[in-house]
Amino acid sequence: MKIAVCMKQVPDTEASLRVRKDSLWIDEEELTFVINESDGYALEEALTIAEKTGGEVVVFSLGGERVREALRKALALGAARAVHLADPAFEGGDALATGRALAAAIQAQQFDLVLTGSQSGDAGFSSTGSVIAGFLGWPHAWLVMGLEVEDGKKAAKVTREMESGVNEIVRLALPAVIEVQAGINSPRYASLKGIMQAKRKEIAAVTPADLGLGAEEVGAAASLLETLAVFFPESGKGAEIFEGDPADCARQLVEKLRKEARVL
Amino acid sequence: MSRFAGVDFLDIDSLLTEEERLVRESVRSFVDDRIVPIIEECHREARFPIELLPKIGELGLLGATITEYDLPGLNNVAYGLIMQELERGDSGLRSFVSVQGSLVMYPIHTFGSKEQRDRWIPPMAAGDAIGCFGLTEPDFGSNPAGMLTNAKRVGNEWLLNGAKQWITNGSIADVAVVWARTEDGVRGFLVEKGTPGYTATDQHGKFSLRASITSELGFQDCRIPAENVLPKTVGLKNALMCLNQARYGIAWGALGAAMDCYTTALEYSKERKQFGGQPIACHQLVQDKLVWMISEITKGQLLAVQLGRMKDENRLKHQHVSLGKRNNVWVARECAKLAREILGANGIVDDYPVIRHMLNIESVYTYEGTHDIHGLVIGQAVTGIPAFNPPTVQAQAAAELTTDKTR
Ligand SMILES: Cc1cc2nc3c(=O)[nH]c(=O)nc-3n(C[C@H](O)[C@H](O)[C@H](O)COP(=O)(O)OP(=O)(O)OC[C@H]3O[C@@H](n4cnc5c(N)ncnc54)[C@H](O)[C@@H]3O)c2cc1C
Numbered sequence: 001m002k003i004a005v006c007m008k009q010v011p012d013t014e015a016s017l018r019v020r021k022d023s024l025w026i027d028e029e030e031l032t033f034v035i036n037e038s039d040g041y042a043l044e045e046a047l048t049i050a051e052k053t054g055g056e057v058v059v060f061s062l063g064g065e066r067v068r069e070a071l072r073k074a075l076a077l078g079a080a081r082a083v084h085l086a087d088p089a090f091e092g093g094d095a096l097a098t099g100r101a102l103a104a105a106i107q108a109q110q111f112d113l114v115l116t117g118s119q120s121g122d123a124g125f126s127s128t129g130s131v132i133a134g135f136l137g138w139p140h141a142w143l144v145m146g147l148e149v150e151d152g153k154k155a156a157k158v159t160r161e162m163e164s165g166v167n168e169i170v171r172l173a174l175p176a177v178i179e180v181q182a183g184i185n186s187p188r189y190a191s192l193k194g195i196m197q198a199k200r201k202e203i204a205a206v207t208p209a210d211l212g213l214g215a216e217e218v219g220a221a222a223s224l225l226e227t228l229a230v231f232f233p234e235s236g237k238g239a240e241i242f243e244g245d246p247a248d249c250a251r252q253l254v255e256k257l258r259k260e261a262r263v264l
Numbered sequence: 265m266s267r268f269a270g271v272d273f274l275d276i277d278s279l280l281t282e283e284e285r286l287v288r289e290s291v292r293s294f295v296d297d298r299i300v301p302i303i304e305e306c307h308r309e310a311r312f313p314i315e316l317l318p319k320i321g322e323l324g325l326l327g328a329t330i331t332e333y334d335l336p337g338l339n340n341v342a343y344g345l346i347m348q349e350l351e352r353g354d355s356g357l358r359s360f361v362s363v364q365g366s367l368v369m370y371p372i373h374t375f376g377s378k379e380q381r382d383r384w385i386p387p388m389a390a391g392d393a394i395g396c397f398g399l400t401e402p403d404f405g406s407n408p409a410g411m412l413t414n415a416k417r418v419g420n421e422w423l424l425n426g427a428k429q430w431i432t433n434g435s436i437a438d439v440a441v442v443w444a445r446t447e448d449g450v451r452g453f454l455v456e457k458g459t460p461g462y463t464a465t466d467q468h469g470k471f472s473l474r475a476s477i478t479s480e481l482g483f484q485d486c487r488i489p490a491e492n493v494l495p496k497t498v499g500l501k502n503a504l505m506c507l508n509q510a511r512y513g514i515a516w517g518a519l520g521a522a523m524d525c526y527t528t529a530l531e532y533s534k535e536r537k538q539f540g541g542q543p544i545a546c547h548q549l550v551q552d553k554l555v556w557m558i559s560e561i562t563k564g565q566l567l568a569v570q571l572g573r574m575k576d577e578n579r580l581k582h583q584h585v586s587l588g589k590r591n592n593v594w595v596a597r598e599c600a601k602l603a604r605e606i607l608g609a610n611g612i613v614d615d616y617p618v619i620r621h622m623l624n625i626e627s628v629y630t631y632e633g634t635h636d637i638h639g640l641v642i643g644q645a646v647t648g649i650p651a652f653n654p655p656t657v658q659a660q661a662a663a664e665l666t667t668d669k670t671r
Binding site: 012014015032068069072073076189190191192193195196198199 | 266267282294322328334335336338
């Protein structure tokens with residue numbers, strides 16, 4: 001099977017964030033970036049399926065120069081090739097613009113399956129995958145905790161995690177777009193040999209023109225959503241901090257939850 | 265689970281290639297996931313986590329600089345970063361990988377026959393076979409040239425007699441690289457587990473490197489087949505070449521222990537509140553300690569990167585390695601001490617890694633050439649006068665040097 005994995009690079013969750021001067025995004029200087037958590041699981045799922053069924057995994061990522069490091073890591077983990085939507089025109093887009101560009105890049109090749117994570121650790125719109133499925137006209141499943149490609153590779157059976165702990169199993173005709181949850185598998189470590197081999201694997205940089213898209217169809221120019229501000233909500237307001245003996249604190253907390261919040 | 269974010273005050277990362285950073289990242293996650301959660305218990309129980317070996321092999325950490333046998337063939341900086349991350353976990357674990365890679369696979373690869381290489385390199389790389397390195401003896405530590413262990417050629421065999429002490433991995437090793445005196449100088453022998461007359465007994469009561477096995481080896485009329493001598497070993501210098509490899513790795517490894525102590529102390533100082541509810545990090549005396557640590561770690565990183573680049577260019581001399589080992593282990597030792605001070609009473613319990621690193625570093629300070637012996641190596645390199653022997657012998661050497669100059 002030929003599997004496409006869409007990966008986003010996001011700020012390391014261990015990092016402490018600051019708002020950029022223009023208040024429109026976080027300050028990316030001095031941040032370290034990592035592969036978005038659930039996308040890492042999507043990659044692992046793809047690699048496992050490709051190993052079982054034969055075939056290859058191609059990773060896609062949209063973003064500036066730094067994204068290459070995430071792609072290189074994916075190659076070190078076992079992906080065969082990478083496609084980098086590298087043009088600055090791609091950047092600053094909402095989920096619609098980003099999803100359209102990724103769908104165009106995926107459509108340029110033949111795939112049996114597209115895997116992504118269910119949510120990005122920074123913007124967290126949880127919609128890029130559905131947009132990709134929409135543009136491709138393929139079936140789509142979200143919050144997937146189990147994935148099995150059926151014999152004949154015509155369909156996939158997925159287990160979805162729904163609200164209140166209920167799970168459902170659905171069958172999707174392939175090709176399809178499947179968004180996995182963090183925790184679906186245990187991602188491998190890049191072996192040193194894999195890292196050395198990754199040096200020789202291809203990262204193809206593509207522009208909107210390569211994908212048959214005009215500059216106005218991608219990135220900020222094509223976004224229907226406009227960011228007005230990002231900020232940290234003021235902390236401390238309405239927050240109450242208990243101090244002292246833990247048992248005492250717990251007692252006070254239960255009391256408040258019962259009498260004031262009335263949630264117990 | 266908390267992940268180690270690294271220590272990089274001076275953008276040392278910009279001196280590293282993408283591939284070197286990826287290697288570090290991979291080993292870092294492995295250490296965070298697999299080592300950190302179990303290491304305090306291993307230390308308490310004086311147990312080497314042998315169950316991790318297959319994974320360590322699979323990652324490619326054993327013999328990582330070798331290119332043949334489908335091994336990664338990393339450069340020396342990437343190799344150093346592996347050591348740094350492992351020792352951030354525990355010096356005992358790093359010791360295992362150093363011994364296996366630099367002290368056993370390296371000599372077999374460099375001084376061994378094709379048959380020896382074919383037989384040992386692949387299983388050792390996979391972690392299926394374990395090696396140890398026997399140079400130190402009960403009466404000869406800093407001065408291995410005095411070794412008593414000897415081998416006599418009898419027909420198609422060698423008869424090996426003697427004892428080795430403080431041997432890492434000794435009792436779990438499938439093969440020991442044993443250095444012994446012969447008629448043609450010191451040579452390296454591959455002594456296999458199960459050889460009659462060969463014994464390995466563990467050293468108990470260690471307060472340092474508890475998550476690593478240290479043994480005493482005994483050889484009583486061991487018959488070693490002729491094909492088990494490392495053919496290209498012709499003197500003690502071959503053993504010292506192995507040590508040079510391992511010491512280079514220690515220069516990096518020690519930084520890992522130092523980094524763990526530093527980050528633990530830094531976090532602690534920001535959270536621990538005394539006097540007026542202020543974090544202890546607000547005191548100048550505490551900051552001074554943190555500043556000392558970050559300054560020395562940063563200098564140590566620059567030193568390590570330079571050693572690695574020079575090693576890759578084949579320009580690294582043994583006195584340079586001595587400088588790296590001596591300095592960076594000292595930095596780690598001092599950092600452990602300062603970090604322990606900052607943690608107060610919490611510094612002496614194993615809820616925090618500091619006291620374990622502090623104890624471990626004592627071994628690292630002593631093995632692979634003590635701090636002072638490396639001082640003498642550097643001293644000889646800059647003055648031209650070897651000062652290893654007692655002053656009378658030294659005076660003679662100095663006198664010869666003077667007459668040399670006046671002549
Ligand atoms: C945990 C552990 C694991 C080890 N693993 C191995 C192993 O796998 N294989 C192996 O072969 N060995 C191993 N060793 C042994 C180690 O290499 C030796 O302990 C080391 O070389 C020092 O020798 P020594 O302990 O006999 O000390 P000594 O040589 O007796 O030194 C004692 C002190 O005297 C000082 N001293 C000695 N000579 C001089 C001099 N000329 N001038 C000034 N000061 C001097 C030293 O610096 C030191 O402070 C290990 C040791 C430890 C603790």
